[in-house]
Amino acid sequence: MRKEILKSVKRVVIKIGSRVLTDADGALDLAVIGRICRDLAALHARHLQVVVVSSGAIAAGRSELGLTEKPRTIPHKQAAAAIGQSLLMRAYEEALEPHGLKAAQILLTSEDLVNRQRFLNARATMDALLGFGIIPVINENDTVVVDEIKFGDNDNLSALVTNVAEAHLLLILTDIEGFYSADPHHDPEARLIPLVKGITREVERAAGGADSTVGTGGMATKVAAAKKAGKNGVPTIMVDGKRDGIIAAALRGDEVGTLFLPAAVGLNRRKHWIAYTLKPSGRVMVDEGAREVLLKRGKSLLPSGVVRVEGRFDRGGCVRICGPDGVEFARGLSDYSSAETARLVGKKSSEIDDILGYHYGDVIIHRDNLVVL
Structure with missing residues (x-):
């Protein structure tokens, strides 16, 4: 089934979580970023277009500011994002350079996608960058964002970007192997579910809530992102982003992580914008x-x-x-x-x-x- 689905994938959105990109001390893990960029280069060589939605700016900035825990106040979060975003982009640029690739930074707030003209402008910018063979790296503009214009987390942002970019697949890199019947961090009997045919209330309940000292999203937000992407007719694959070669394996159709099938009847892109982007x-x-x-x-x-x-x-x-x-x-x-x-x-x-x-x-x-x- 996976190989059949992936045959039609020409453009993929890859969401990379903070806990994938950072080490035990909360600093950027340059070795992991290097492996990810190597896989991105392999996809590019196969003529697959890639849009990256990357967390990690606040985590990187927190480390630079010497904070021992995730900042709690908006000014501290914005300060951490301001210093961390440049570090994050430099890490991507340096890791992509040996492969002859370039990265372009796109910072968004929900206002950029709520306004239909700005939404279309964002789409045109992504299309232009991809046409030049450049990899867009998207993040929420945490330095200026307030609650009224927040996406909430980058899982939600990645689902919306699949609509903006007119992507064919959403690949979520997280810190566990995929979607489990229960939280594997706390339940030794939790089992990996390789295929989710439909996101029901039972699936949403099994996803639970957020539990992270680094990122803002938990399994619940990732399942919600898969549901939103699915309403757009886009399948989602969730995998362990720390695993070497996982991006290539997922795009080959290997049985890794969890595949979330899209809705049988998807929304057109304008109705998806109404349902999931507008507040x-x-x-x-x-x-x-x-x-x-x-x-x-x-x-x-x-x-x-x-x-x-x-x-x-x-x-x-x-x-x-x-x-x-x-x-x-x-x-x-x-x-x-x-x-x-x-x-x-x-x-x-x-x-x-x-x-x-x-x-x-x-x-x-x-x-x-x-x-x-």
Whole structure:
């Protein structure tokens, strides 16, 4: 199965975690980076295009600043990132140089991908770099980021980059062999699961939470990244990044780590952007009839199906769509602001012009701008 899937892979996003790139003291492990770059060069020789999402800047900066533990305050994190990012890029540049390859730094915040024009600009930049045979190395712009514009972790960022880069595979390098039935650090009976056909609630529960003194993500964030990539029709392979030659083995189709199969029916790239890149700014509560129509018939959301509006959002804003139980089941871009939608609750489409004095359209959220989660 793996070899068949990998036949169609021409562009791959490789996410490399902090614990892969650092040694026991938290400093950059140049030997590991050298092995990784050797594997990247081998992929390049096979005419595979590679985009790297690399953690490690804060960890590298922490070591340089003499901090004994992960910085906790935002200024300390930003200071560590500021000094560590240059060290990280220099390590990649020096490790790629013997192979005749160059690295290019791309630093992002979520605002860069939320704005559709900036999203497309980021895609064009990656395409141009790959066209020149250069390896983009992407990281979150930790020196300026605040909570409102954070990706949260580089696992999430890597899943979003698969959409931006229009990649065919997400390869996650972590510090364990793959996805286990339980945490192998604490449960000696945990077993490696080589194939995950679908990310169910049981799989998400087995992933547990974060447990790291170096990185920001745990197994839960990696499974969430695989789920997001899968919704885009992109498979994910998770492997032990410390293992020599692991990238080449994974891309050959060897039975290493865990393969997460993509969703049977993926979202188009714009709907994936709506579902997973945009941050919702409000909630639209709908009745059971509207929920059923949206879920089963793929229709637009009419004002007659709306029962309540929560939060504030502008026209074109991303909103959560929730059923009578309050559970979110879809997201979409609203044709009307929160104030306008509140005035249209339960009304017929034919009444919109009379109520507002103007008319953007007959629906609150058009089906082309609506994604069932």
